Amino acid sequence: MIEIKNLSKTFKQKGGDVDAVQxxxxxVEDGEIYGVIGYSGAGKSTLVRCLNLxxxxxxxxxxxxxxxxxxxxxxxxYIADKGGKRPMSRKEQNALRxxxxxxxxxxxxxxxxxxxxxxxxxxxxxxxxxxxxxARVLEMLELVGLTEKKDVYPSQxxxxxxxxxxxxxxxxxxxxxxxxxEATSALDPDAxxxxxxxxxELNEKLHLTIVLITHExxxxxTICRRVAVMEDGRVVEEGDVYDVFANPQTPxxxxxxxxxxxxxxxxxxxxxxxxxxxxxxxEKLIRLTFGNDCVGDHLITxxxxxxxxxxxxxLANVEILQDSTLGGLxxxxxxxxxxxxxxxxxxxxxxxxxxxxx
Ligand SMILES: Nc1ncnc2c1ncn2[C@@H]1O[C@H](COP(=O)(O)OP(=O)(O)OP(=O)(O)O)[C@@H](O)[C@H]1O
Ligand SMILES: [Mg+2]
Numbered sequence: 001m002i003e004i005k006n007l008s009k010t011f012k013q014k015g016g017d018v019d020a021v022q023x024x025x026x027x028v029e030d031g032e033i034y035g036v037i038g039y040s041g042a043g044k045s046t047l048v049r050c051l052n053l054x055x056x057x058x059x060x061x062x063x064x065x066x067x068x069x070x071x072x073x074x075x076x077x078y079i080a081d082k083g084g085k086r087p088m089s090r091k092e093q094n095a096l097r098x099x100x101x102x103x104x105x106x107x108x109x110x111x112x113x114x115x116x117x118x119x120x121x122x123x124x125x126x127x128x129x130x131x132x133x134x135a136r137v138l139e140m141l142e143l144v145g146l147t148e149k150k151d152v153y154p155s156q157x158x159x160x161x162x163x164x165x166x167x168x169x170x171x172x173x174x175x176x177x178x179x180x181x182e183a184t185s186a187l188d189p190d191a192x193x194x195x196x197x198x199x200x201e202l203n204e205k206l207h208l209t210i211v212l213i214t215h216e217x218x219x220x221x222t223i224c225r226r227v228a229v230m231e232d233g234r235v236v237e238e239g240d241v242y243d244v245f246a247n248p249q250t251p252x253x254x255x256x257x258x259x260x261x262x263x264x265x266x267x268x269x270x271x272x273x274x275x276x277x278x279x280x281x282x283e284k285l286i287r288l289t290f291g292n293d294c295v296g297d298h299l300i301t302x303x304x305x306x307x308x309x310x311x312x313x314x315l316a317n318v319e320i321l322q323d324s325t326l327g328g329l330x331x332x333x334x335x336x337x338x339x340x341x342x343x344x345x346x347x348x349x350x351x352x353x354x355x356x357x358x
Contacts, residue, residue: 002028002051002177002209007060007072008233009046020046021057022233028226030176033203033210035220035241037256038230044213047230048179051211052100053077053093065099065176065209098126101170105182107162109154109169115141116150119168126173140168144198160191167198171206178202180212184219196222217260221245221321229253242321246291247353262317263287263328269314270358276314279358283334285314286344289353290327299350300329307343309335330357 009021020043028034036044049055051064057072064070069080070088077088109118119137128136141147144164154162163183170178180199184192200223202208214220220227220241227244229237229252237244237253248254258264266287269277279285290299304311311331318327333340344354 001030001063002026002065002211003061003063003069004028004051005061007047007050007057007062009043009050009055009057019233021050023060024230024233024235025060026228026235026238028209028211030209031203031207032226033199033212033224035224035227036211036213036230037215037217037220037227039215039252042230043233044215044230045181046233048102048181048211048213051177051179052097052102054097054102064096067096067099070096098122098173099175100177100179101173101175102179102181103163103166103170103183105185107154107159107166107186109162109165111154114151114153115146115157115165118154118165119172122169122173136172137168140172143171143202144168158191159187160194163187163191163195164198167195167202171202171208176207177209177211180210182213182215185214185216192219193222199223217256221260221319225322229256240322242292242324242326245321246289246326261328263315263330266315266330266357277330277332277358279332280334282337282340283332284340284356285358286331286333287353287355287357288329288331288347289355290318290325290329291351291353292324292326294351299347299352303343303346307335307339307346309333309339309343 004024004026007021007024011018011020024047036047038044046055050057056075056077058075059072061069061071071078071085077093078085079088079092110121116137119140120133123133123136141150144167146161146164149157149161184195187195196219199210203210212224224241226239227241228235231252237250244253245257248257266277277285300311303309311333313329313331315330318325347354
């Protein structure tokens with residue numbers, strides 16, 4: 001488990017201090033894939049760098065895996081001890097870092113070392129024997145599907161393959177936690193999908209806890225169970241991915257959800273006064289959202305039949321999120337005013353989200 005309480009980190013600078021992380025509290029359960037999303041500068045990287053003490057927070061407390069609780073004051077780390085606390089030693093900080101693997105957007109591989117040597121690197125000073133290191137590296141390369149590439153140099157690899165090497169290296173010292181900082185944003189869509197699949201597989205096979213940072217909602221949608229949305233150093237929204245998608249609360253979460261939804265195209269259509277969304281008198285442009293508890297029912301045919309209204313579909317989309325369905329429909333609804341109102345009320349009663357756009 002990762003338990004973050006009231007964590008904060010400020011960068012002191014000449015031009016003015018930057019509060020990169022402000023009062024963040026979060027819990028990541030063992031074995032889950034937890035997403036952190038936010039725009040550039042929101043504080044995502046700083047937050048995860050605090051988790052493996054690459055940055056020492058200024059305030060708050062933290063528990064990572066089996067570690068005792070760490071507290072922070074003015075950029076110093078302390079460990080709970082005998083009812084009080086004592087400064088955390090460098091050795092203890094290094095031990096904590098070894099238990100947390102990390103991968104990055106630009107892979108950070110050693111260009112002059114082979115794939116094998118890159119993966120072996122973190123084991124070199126671990127006291128492991130040469131034979132054991134070799135066995136471990138080969139095991140890691142097999143895990144990420146790169147056995148054949150062990151003797152080539154990073155420049156001879158594709159982006160996706162480089163990221164596999166980085167993953168193998170991050171997991172070589174057998175951490176329970178993997179931090180992934182924009183690890184797919186330099187990859188093309190196919191390579192992104194392959195790396196996300198690999199992370200999911202490792203999560204299941206090794207019971208690996210993954211904290212994954214991204215600015216792409218599609219990535220969150222693909223593999224995360226829970227998500228935190230960051231803005232200006234704070235977590236402004238947090239929850240199950242399905243809930244955040246079905247019902248985003250904050251303006252920023254709404255924007256991220258819209259960015260990954262085929263239905264958000266309707267806003268552009270309305271703005272550009274497209275013919276597709278022009279309504280005649282008596283017609284309404286509506287957006288319907290179907291959650292888990294209503295997809296599959298005959299709601300549309302029922303309203304058409306019972307309320308004497310017509311539905312002209314403009315855009316439609318159904319997705320599967322964590323084995324649950326989430327559907328949306330933009331349509332022009334026409335009929336007598338009271339029938340249209342009654343149809344919308346009926347849909348609402350049956351857990352369909354309704355929004356009149358025009
Ligand atoms: N070492 C540093 N010194 C000073 N300011 C920093 C440092 N690292 C980050 N910052 C500032 O802290 C804020 C948060 O940065 P951070 O890198 O955590 O954002 P991010 O959400 O990861 O952004 P991106 O999506 O661009 O990677 C930014 O305003 C950034 O300029
Ligand atoms: Mg970043």
